[in-house]
Amino acid sequence: MLQLGEQITLYSVVFVVVLLGTRSAVWSTVLTVSLYMFLAMFRFPQVPASRVQQVLHPAGAGSKVSVVAHRGGGHDAPENTIASIREASKNGATGVELDLEFSADGVPILMHDDTVDRTTDQSGPLSQMSFSELSKLDAAAKHRLREKFAGEKIPTLEEAVEECMKLKLTIYFDVKGHPDEAAAALKKLYKKHPVLYNSSIVCSFEPKVIYRMRQSDPDVVTALTHRPWSLSHFGDGAPRFSSLWKHHWMTLMDVVLEFGHHHVLWKLCGISAFLIQKNSVSLDYVQHWAQRGVEVVAWTVNTKVEKDFYQEVLQVNYITDSLVEDCEPHY
Structure with missing residues (x-):
């Protein structure tokens, strides 16, 4: 309330x-x-706190703080692949954050971008590539450990979920867009694998995605994802737009979104967690959300000093690109 x-x-x-x-x-x-x-x-009511605790702090995790591998741990293995899920488990992750996208023929797959250029040996938009075409690509082609993981494939959502369940990993589904398609695909998945209600959370930068998910299945644990100035700037701080008027307009929209996330949209969607870029997190910020029954999860926490701070001082879950060494963030 x-x-x-x-x-x-x-x-x-x-x-x-x-x-x-x-x-x-x-x-x-x-x-x-x-x-x-x-x-x-x-507005949707929040999911019962007891079940949220099961998802965010699974029994047997060994610590109050859960460590989640970003895109499966994109520094340690090719991101959003079965190999990354297995590496994350081997390296001690409590869970994995996985990006949901769709092929041109509507197959739910793991992919962060809307093109295959950055991570595979080919180029082109997902919207023009069937799953049959995508399945032939090398998802390790651009990775720093491409020789070790050569030939790794782009997995379907179903394949990734089955691997996570086998390894008993919590899943953070990061939905990039397509609210209706994503809600339908995830609802089907939750009905097929009811264990997901207690072992996964659906997250998105887009409030419409989360609201649509709650409409489709109000029992799913959900979270909004937020980074200040995300509409006007890239993750590294560079402006998104060369046009001055568009830059200023989107900056204004960032202010509106910031207000909306923190005062209206979280309550409308009935979220259980708030995924926030690490530079915005403080003890006061964590307490602010705790008073509203919402847990803070920070991203992307990539150095030992930062991890110790989140583990011992803030005591909140964090998402990281690597479980084994310090690294630069993946935007």
Whole structure:
């Protein structure tokens, strides 16, 4: 539940902003009340805390803090492959974060980008490649350990999930887009493998994806993913757009998204966790979300110093590119 003080603050901000924009107290009141009614009517309740604990802090993990391999551990093995899942398990990961995408013929697969250029021996958009074509690519071609993992294939979602279940790894499904298709594919997967309700979480930068997932199956544990200024800047801080007006417009949209994630969208979606870029995490930030029944998971934590800090001081789950050594982040 939103605490009373936060509720008052939220609706006061909305009222003032609308008032400044419309110069009408009537319209400000109507729109503020409409927001309240919308949240009251269409929000999803959070999944019971006991089941969230099973997912985020599985029994037998050996520590209160779970360590999750980013894209399966993209530094230690070719990202989003069966090899990376096996390496993550061998190196002591509690779980793996896997990126869900689709081939041109609608097969759910593991892939971070919307093209195959960065990770395979070919090039082209996923939207123009069938799974039959994708299955012939070498997913290790651009990896630093490509000789060790030569010939590694792009797996289907089903293949990856079966491997994770066999290795008893928690799965963080990172949905890149396609809200309807992703929700349908994941719902089918959860019905086929009910164990996933207690061993996986669906995450996305896009609130629409999470809301659609909760509509499709309200029993699934979900999380919003957030990085400040993600609409206007790449992960390394470089501007996304050369056009000055577009850059400033998207910067403004970043401010709106930041407010929305932290004050409206988390409650509308009924999330259980908030995946946040590591530079934004502090003890106060963790406590802020804990008071709302939401756990913080940090990404991408790639040095021993950072890992010790998250493990011993913040005591929150973190996502890392490598379980074995310090490395640069994968954006």
